Amino acid sequence: MRTHGLRGRTPRRWRKTTIPDPAAGKRPEYSVVTGVSTGALIAPFAFAGPRYDDALRDAFTKVTAADIYEAGRSGESFVDSWPLKDLIAKQITPDVLADIAAAHNSGRRLFVVTTNIDAGRPVVWNMGAIAAHASDKALGDAPLKLFRNVLLASSAIPGGFPPVLIDVEANGKKFQEMHVDGGTLDQFFVAPASALAATSDYKIPATQIYAVINTGLQPEFQVVDRNSASILTATVSAAVENDTRLMIDRVYIAAKRNEVGFNVATIPPDFKAPSRGPFDPIYMGALYQVGENLGKSATPFANQPPAYPGGPMLKSQESEKAGAQ
Amino acid sequence: MKKLGGTIAAIVLAVSFAGVSSTQPAAAQTAAVVAPAKQRITLTRAFDGVWSVSISTVNGSCPASLRYPAIISNGLVTRADGEFGYDISGAVYNTGGIIVTVSQNGQSATGRGRLNRTTGAGTWLASTGQCSGTWAAQRRS
Numbered sequence: 451m452r453t454h455g456l457r458g459r460t461p462r463r464w465r466k467t468t469i470p471d472p473a474a475g476k477r478p479e480y481s482v483v484t485g486v487s488t489g490a491l492i493a494p495f496a497f498a499g500p501r502y503d504d505a506l507r508d509a510f511t512k513v514t515a516a517d518i519y520e521a522g523r524s525g526e527s528f529v530d531s532w533p534l535k536d537l538i539a540k541q542i543t544p545d546v547l548a549d550i551a552a553a554h555n556s557g558r559r560l561f562v563v564t565t566n567i568d569a570g571r572p573v574v575w576n577m578g579a580i581a582a583h584a585s586d587k588a589l590g591d592a593p594l595k596l597f598r599n600v601l602l603a604s605s606a607i608p609g610g611f612p613p614v615l616i617d618v619e620a621n622g623k624k625f626q627e628m629h630v631d632g633g634t635l636d637q638f639f640v641a642p643a644s645a646l647a648a649t650s651d652y653k654i655p656a657t658q659i660y661a662v663i664n665t666g667l668q669p670e671f672q673v674v675d676r677n678s679a680s681i682l683t684a685t686v687s688a689a690v691e692n693d694t695r696l697m698i699d700r701v702y703i704a705a706k707r708n709e710v711g712f713n714v715a716t717i718p719p720d721f722k723a724p725s726r727g728p729f730d731p732i733y734m735g736a737l738y739q740v741g742e743n744l745g746k747s748a749t750p751f752a753n754q755p756p757a758y759p760g761g762p763m764l765k766s767q768e769s770e771k772a773g774a775q
Numbered sequence: 776m777k778k779l780g781g782t783i784a785a786i787v788l789a790v791s792f793a794g795v796s797s798t799q800p801a802a803a804q805t806a807a808v809v810a811p812a813k814q815r816i817t818l819t820r821a822f823d824g825v826w827s828v829s830i831s832t833v834n835g836s837c838p839a840s841l842r843y844p845a846i847i848s849n850g851l852v853t854r855a856d857g858e859f860g861y862d863i864s865g866a867v868y869n870t871g872g873i874i875v876t877v878s879q880n881g882q883s884a885t886g887r888g889r890l891n892r893t894t895g896a897g898t899w900l901a902s903t904g905q906c907s908g909t910w911a912a913q914r915r916s
Contacts, residue, residue: 514840516829521843522855533827533842727838 484561484574484640487633489664490604494542494577497560498549509541511738515729519611528679531602531611538598547581547594554578563632563639564603567613572635574642575600603629609682637665637694646704658711659701660751664741665694668719668759698755713751715744719759818850819869822890825855825915828875830899835906837884843877844915873897886910 485493495506517537519529550560560577577597584593596616603614608630615626636643640659645652669691674684698714705712721740725733744750829842844855845863852865852875865875871889888897888910895912 514829514831515838516831516840516842519842520827521841521861530844724836726832726836727840730839732839 479558481557482559482561484563484638485604486563486636486638487605487607487631489638490562490601490632491538491541493560493562494546494550494601497553497558497578498546499553502546502549505541507738511735512731513537513729513734514731515727518729524612527612528610528682531606534605534611535598535602538601542594542598542601544584544594547584547597550578551581551584554582561639562600562604563636564600564614564629565608565632565634566627567608567630567634568628572632572639572643573629574639600629604632606630607686608634610686633690633693637690637697640701640704646700648703650704654704654708654710656708656710659705659713661698661701661712661714662741663694663698663714663716663756665690666717667691667695667756695755695758702755712753714753714755715751716756717741718744816868816870816872818866820850821869822867822871822873822892822914823847823849826895826912827915828877828895828910828912830877830910831908832906833908835901835908837901837906837908845875845912 479499480497483493483497485491485496492506492509495502495509516533518534519531520533522530524530554560555578558578560581562575562577564573564575565571566573577600580593580597580600583589584597586593599614599616603616606612606614606629611631613628613630616629618625618627632639638661640646641652641654644650645654669688672684674680702712702714704710717737718740721737723733723736824847826845826847827842828845829840831840832838843861843863846853846855847867850867852863852867852873854861854863861877861879863875863877865873867873867890871891873888873890873895875886876883882902884899884901884906886897886899888895890912893914896910898907898909900907
């Protein structure tokens with residue numbers, strides 16, 4: 451089995467087919483797809499197959515900030531995410547769930563990660579299993595609602611968006627767990643943290659890992675406005691960028707230990723399209739085009755993590771410099 | 776999410792309607808207005824409720840899109856409850872025309888449009904003339 455991953459808050463996929471010709475614009479049918487945060491919103495379409503490519507493209511390039519949130523601070527968050535909840539309800543229809551259930555029943559898997567902040571732990575949801583329960587009439591629309599709520603929770607940036615309360619029952623007691631963005635603890639999901647630990651002897655069941663990174667990894671100087679929303683946003687952005695790099699390194703080391711191939715695609719450092727605020731369709735369209743072009747290129751993936759900008763020179767680089775003098 | 780909430784431009788939407796100039800928002804908010812035509816234009820409660828307004832920038836470098844909540848009560852438009860960094864004021868008339876002002880950090884814009892029972896739409900222009908675009912509204916309750 452080969453493992454394919456999309457970076458940060460985008461889906462990560464395990465695949466067992468050979469890679470189709472990228473220049474032809476084709477992609478494989480992945481055996482496992484995972485999604486975290488905004489990646490959770492894309493993952494169902496990536497999992498359901500190429501027939502949803504148009505929906506996936508629209509979700510990335512046509513959705514605006516007004517489709518995601520409404521201004522207005524509450525006791526739980528800086529903005530209200532009811533527009534995103536409505537958008538998810540429009541996108542995740544019973545038909546989509548039926549296609550996901552069919553794929554699940556064929557042996558493929560779709561996972562989405564949220565963070566249970568009551569427990570301080572990540573929760574990996576088997577979305578295909580949830581979808582498969584949608585055919586159980588005794589459950590009514592509960593599986594559909596749960597599926598949608600998990601997607602909303604996975605992208606609920608804590609403090610920015612309201613948390614999502616999910617009904618649970620344990621030992622006969624009913625409870626509401628508070629879930630937020632899955633990226634709070636890990637930017638993308640390859641395997642449980644214990645399996646990726648440096649001391650783990652767990653064997654990752656894959657032959658190749660492909661990670662596609664959809665967050666800028668180059669720090670950009672930008673004076674932060676002196677208000678709580680701007681300070682929190684800038685802080686979270688910096689933390690996400692740093693955590694993503696650490697996660698890539700962690701997966702890279704785990705892949706090497708397991709003798710699994712590691713492949714990563716990132717946003718080219720020279721991508722500098724201007725953005726008129728969050729979810730600017732023009733910026734997102736340009737970014738999508740860069741990703742599509744990279745995917746169709748001969749070498750869309752690198753086999754080691756991207757270098758840190760401005761970091762200390764590697765020994766090999768020092769030797770080259772000394773030789774030149 | 777970078778700069779979320781930090782660079783949201785102030786916007787004033789002034790929505791015109793038949794017989795009432797968008798340059799008269801203050802008067803329009805405080806009194807009935809008689810149009811040159813036969814129809815008497817007055818404030819209306821027909822649209823009272825909670826509304827959500829999405830704003831899209833078509834021209835200029837203002838934020839690509841924003842969404843604000845607003846409350847219409849007795850025909851007057853105000854911001855919804857909660858902590859916001861902006862102000863909204865305006866009025867709705869029996870023609871369906873509406874004047875709405877959204878302001879933040881001393882910046883503003885002006886627009887035109889109309890409400891019906893559950894939705895609304897129009898255009899807007901920043902007071903500096905640097906940005907313009909469209910807006911759409913939907914009734915929430």
